[in-house]
Amino acid sequence: MIIVMKPKAKAESIEKIKHLIESKGLDAHISAGKEVTIIGVVGDKSKLQDQNLEIFEDVDKIVSVTESYKLANKKFHPEPSRVQVGNVTIGGGSLVIMSGPCAVESKEQLLTTAHAIKKAGAHILRGGAYKPRTSPYAFQGLEEEGLQYMKEAREETGLPVICEVTSLEAIEAAVKYVDMLQIGARNMQNFYLLKEAGKSGLPVLLKRGLSATIDEWLNASEYILAEGNPNVVLCERGIRTFETATRNTLDISAVPVIKEKSHLPIIVDPSHATGVRAYVKPLAMSAIAVGADGLMIETHPNPSTALSDGPQSLNFEQFDKLMKELSPLVALMGKTF
Ligand code: PEP
Ligand code: MN
Numbered sequence: 001m002i003i004v005m006k007p008k009a010k011a012e013s014i015e016k017i018k019h020l021i022e023s024k025g026l027d028a029h030i031s032a033g034k035e036v037t038i039i040g041v042v043g044d045k046s047k048l049q050d051q052n053l054e055i056f057e058d059v060d061k062i063v064s065v066t067e068s069y070k071l072a073n074k075k076f077h078p079e080p081s082r083v084q085v086g087n088v089t090i091g092g093g094s095l096v097i098m099s100g101p102c103a104v105e106s107k108e109q110l111l112t113t114a115h116a117i118k119k120a121g122a123h124i125l126r127g128g129a130y131k132p133r134t135s136p137y138a139f140q141g142l143e144e145e146g147l148q149y150m151k152e153a154r155e156e157t158g159l160p161v162i163c164e165v166t167s168l169e170a171i172e173a174a175v176k177y178v179d180m181l182q183i184g185a186r187n188m189q190n191f192y193l194l195k196e197a198g199k200s201g202l203p204v205l206l207k208r209g210l211s212a213t214i215d216e217w218l219n220a221s222e223y224i225l226a227e228g229n230p231n232v233v234l235c236e237r238g239i240r241t242f243e244t245a246t247r248n249t250l251d252i253s254a255v256p257v258i259k260e261k262s263h264l265p266i267i268v269d270p271s272h273a274t275g276v277r278a279y280v281k282p283l284a285m286s287a288i289a290v291g292a293d294g295l296m297i298e299t300h301p302n303p304s305t306a307l308s309d310g311p312q313s314l315n316f317e318q319f320d321k322l323m324k325e326l327s328p329l330v331a332l333m334g335k336t337f
Helices: 011-023 107-120 144-157 168-174 191-199 214-225 254-261 270-274 277-289 316-332
Strands: 002-005 027-032 037-042 059-063 083-085 088-090 096-100 124-126 161-164 180-183 204-207 232-236 266-268 294-298
Touching: 002 011, 011 027, 011 037, 088 096, 096 107, 107 124, 107 144, 107 316, 124 144, 144 161, 144 168, 168 191, 180 191, 191 204, 191 214, 204 214, 214 232, 214 254, 232 254, 254 266, 266 277, 270 277, 270 294, 277 294, 277 316
Parallel strands: 096 124, 096 294, 124 161, 161 180, 180 204, 204 232, 232 266, 266 294
Antiparallel strands: 002 037, 002 059, 027 037, 083 088
16 A cells, blocks of 8 residues: 655654554655655554555545555555675666676686776676586586685776675675675576665665566565665566577566666567577677666676686677667667666
């Protein structure tokens, strides 16, 4: 349920309602917009059944929120959210590029990649230190050693760094080294992990599950938000369909749907969505055209020797060319790069 206040509602009217909500054991989330303030109620709203909130001073109307996700809901927070990652803002008027290797393989591999993507204009360095691989025999990541290299890469380049976490131990290690946590597609409904990421204090990139609906994805984000962490960015990375020509099928419509339903920023990952280097550019362009707030693109010094996801990774020259090609489209969409 949300309580929409009249324009220029008095602070004491808002405070009175907040107090009433909290006295019933519910949470009140206040979103003060340019014109109106909205009070979102989270919890068992039947506890407010005997209250006629409509007649409270400065209340305009009561709107019920039928969706099960509340904090992620645009009705609760009509203004788009901005998420700060180091010195980079995701969700403002810019198009944020996260790039780097699928897996951190060595210090040299990561540092050369960090310098190359920075030179090409990327904003955030990605790199996997904990790799949730389909096969238990495939390279599983350098773990804490990889996180140390991520930190060193940030110190050398000034780029904020993001790393996927797959367990509580990984979160506890990662908070010491990185600026943003990533919850991967395979863990989107690992509710324990979502809660722990919510408690970490770091911004979280939440990838869409392989077979998750948008509703399930937004409910997963709600787990992080409900821990008091408002800094969640969504990432569409393709979903499983009957099509086998690409690794996954990029659900490009997820971007406008999310923009309609939620205030959270959304980025697109054309690398994992397609699994094919040649399709990264067209889908990156489509993501910008539908209003994504950023892109995640895998890069590697020598993709043919990559320990994971080589076929979808761009080398530095290809990445630099892509950034130049995307630039006019970014400007056309009224965004900065
Ligand atoms: C990744 O970003 O390296 C990754 C494993 O992605 P996803 O969870 O989308 O498969
Ligand atoms: Mn990968």
